[in-house]
Amino acid sequence: MTEYGVILFYTTSSAMRAEKLLVAEGCSVKLIPVPRHLSSDCGVALRFNWQQQEKVKSVLDQAQVEVDAIHQL
Amino acid sequence: MxxxxxxxxxxxxxxxxxxxxxxxxxxxxxxxxxxxxxxxxxxxxxxxxxxxxxxxxxxxxxxxxxxxxxxxxxxxxxxxxxxxxxxxxxxxxxxxxxxxxxxxxxxxxxxxxxxxxxxxxxxxxxxxxxxxxxxxxxxxxxxxxxxxxxxxxxxxxxxxxxxxxxxxxxxxxxxxxxxxxxxxxxxxxxxxxxxxxxxxxxxxxxxxxxxxxxxxxxxxxxxxxxxxxxxxxxxxxxxxxxxxxxxxxxxxxxxxxxxxxxxxxxxxRGIHIIREHELELTRNLINGLSSMPGIKVYGTSDLERRTAIISFTANNKEVSEIGLKLDDDYGILVRVGLHCAPAAHRTIGTFPGGTVRLAPGAFTTMDDVNKTIWAIEQIIAS
Structure with a gap:
């Protein structure tokens, strides 16, 4: 079974930016509603393949995308 | 139109x-x-x-x-x-x-x-x-x-x-x-x-x-x-x-x-190409209007420091009369008056009467401009 991680953002705009950057880098990602157990936020979060976490983090770091938190699902 | x-x-x-x-x-x-x-x-x-x-x-x-x-x-x-x-x-x-x-x-x-x-x-x-x-x-x-x-x-x-x-x-x-x-x-x-x-x-x-x-x-x-x-x-x-x-x-x-x-x-399309086109139309409108007796055109004569806006007044007609005639008789749509900018009209000396403002755009043609110059000539001569 695939293990997933999820990234929470402060704004929808950051989530959209992250999706675009990560797709361009060939990462497998999907925008999903924020899982209730992680936050009461009503917005979107980005789910990614946990095996790619190093790459995901480095892409977002390099582009200075503001991230609230990263959790393993 | x-x-x-x-x-x-x-x-x-x-x-x-x-x-x-x-x-x-x-x-x-x-x-x-x-x-x-x-x-x-x-x-x-x-x-x-x-x-x-x-x-x-x-x-x-x-x-x-x-x-x-x-x-x-x-x-x-x-x-x-x-x-x-x-x-x-x-x-x-x-x-x-x-x-x-x-x-x-x-x-x-x-x-x-x-x-x-x-x-x-x-x-x-x-x-x-x-x-x-x-x-x-x-x-x-x-x-x-x-x-x-x-x-x-x-x-x-x-x-x-x-x-x-x-x-x-x-x-x-x-x-x-x-x-x-x-x-x-x-x-x-x-x-x-x-x-x-x-x-x-x-x-x-x-x-x-x-x-x-x-x-x-x-x-x-x-x-x-x-x-x-x-x-x-x-x-x-x-x-x-x-x-x-x-x-x-x-x-x-x-x-x-x-x-x-x-x-x-x-x-x-290229913003420069549209700007060149609009400046060409502006130049022709300014030249056409400036050659008419009793017409005053406002704004700098340096075209590079202009956008495609030409304001003018005529000494024998109110701006509202010119605007109405352009619309009714020639199907030419312009804006007359103070353009929500009383300070600017005070600065150029057209407060409170205002000006007739011609503003060509990306889709305006030279034929439109020539017809407009002709129509304004008819209106101020009448």
Whole structure:
């Protein structure tokens, strides 16, 4: 079974930016509603393949995308 | 029909703009980012992609500093009401639109210190006067990029230098120039750029924006409105993160999609090519009108420092009579009167009578211009 991680953002705009950057880098990602157990936020979060976490983090770091938190699902 | 009121709103719109507005409502009709389902996410993508292209178009690095508003007036109010405090000193010009003057006059009543630098009768700004007016107590300089009355452009890059040297910020009202002339916020060192979507940018009415320079500290600007953003919903305090801090409530997604399509249309055709075309039309209108007896044309004679706006008066006819005859007898649509800018009309000496304003656009032809010159000749000779 695939293990997933999820990234929470402060704004929808950051989530959209992250999706675009990560797709361009060939990462497998999907925008999903924020899982209730992680936050009461009503917005979107980005789910990614946990095996790619190093790459995901480095892409977002390099582009200075503001991230609230990263959790393993 | 000949439409010469593009300075009020551009018309017709490129078909791509109309198509983008219909498409987004049909295929991305969710509430952007609020709900997390596919239509909501698609709507958020549409908005984000527009933000990215607008950031590129005005040359800033961070797309989250593109704040969508209803129009330029909304964007101007966001800065003026969000940044300024009683006792702050503001420097502006004598040819500003009421979008700037009304909020400033209102803030003046609450203790703002307002200094208005007079422009010459052709609209040109005297650099020595503005240099003398901007001092170390100046919080903000507000300038119209190009006059909506006579088309004269103000030297915003030079004023940005003066403002920053004194520790002040610069707000540029680009209602007439966004899409009409290239604007590079980084090179021009513009701190705040207020634009509207429905003029040179070829988009629909009801959408505009504020673009905030990459280096500007936004914690000093209070939002005009507070409310739901789809983010950080557990908090009852307005978030500080951009763009959400300044964008509460469901946005105008059809407007944003139309604006984005308008900007892409401009980028595809080349803003320089459209500007050359509009300047050629402007040159012919100025030459045609200037050769008529009893006609006075306003604004600078330096075409490079103009947008496609030609204001004139006739010594034997009221402007309203000329406007009505142009519409009724010749199907030529223009705007007469004060153009929401009484200060500018005082500066050029046409207050309170106003002027007839001809504003060709990207779709205006030389044949339209020649017919207009002929029609005005007939009207003033009658």
């Amino acid at each position: 000949i439409y010469l009121d593009n300075a009020a709103t551009s018309w017709p719109k490129p078909p791509e703009v109309l198509k983008a507005m219909v498409d987004v409502l049909q295929h991305a009709g969710g509430n952007p980012g609020r709900s997390g389902h596919r239509l909501s996410i698609e709507a958020a993508r549409v908005i984000y992609n527009a933000r990215e292209d607008i950031a590129r178009f005005f040359n800033i690095g961070d797309p989250s500093r593109v704040i969508f508003t209803s129009n330029a007036t909304h964007a101007i109010n966001l800065v003026l009401q969000g940044l300024l405090k009683p006792g702050d000193r503001v420097v502006t010009s004598s040819i500003e639109h009421n979008a700037v003057m009304r909020p400033l006059r209102s803030l003046e009543k609450q203790g703002l210190i307002l200094h208005t630098v007079p422009c010459a009768p052709d609209g040109m700004l005297d650099m020595r006067s503005i240099a003398a007016a901007i001092d170390s107590h100046t919080r903000l300089v507000v300038l119209i990029h190009a006059s909506n009355v006579m088309g004269t452009m103000l030297p915003v890059a030079e004023v940005a230098h003066l403002a920053h040297h004194a520790g002040a910020l610069l707000l540029v009202d680009a209602a007439q120039t966004a899409g009409a002339v290239p604007i590079d916020m980084k090179a021009g060192r513009i701190d705040f750029l207020a634009f509207t979507g429905h003029k040179g940018l070829q988009g629909p009415p009801g959408i505009g924006g504020l673009v905030i320079g990459d280096h500007v500290d936004t914690s000093q600007v209070e939002p005009l409105m507070r409310g739901g953003t789809g983010s950080q919903s557990e908090l009852e305090l307005q978030p500080e993160s951009l763009p959400d801090k300044f964008e509460s409530g469901t946005p105008n997604i059809a407007g944003i999609a139309g604006l984005h399509a308008g900007i892409r249309w401009l980028m595809d």
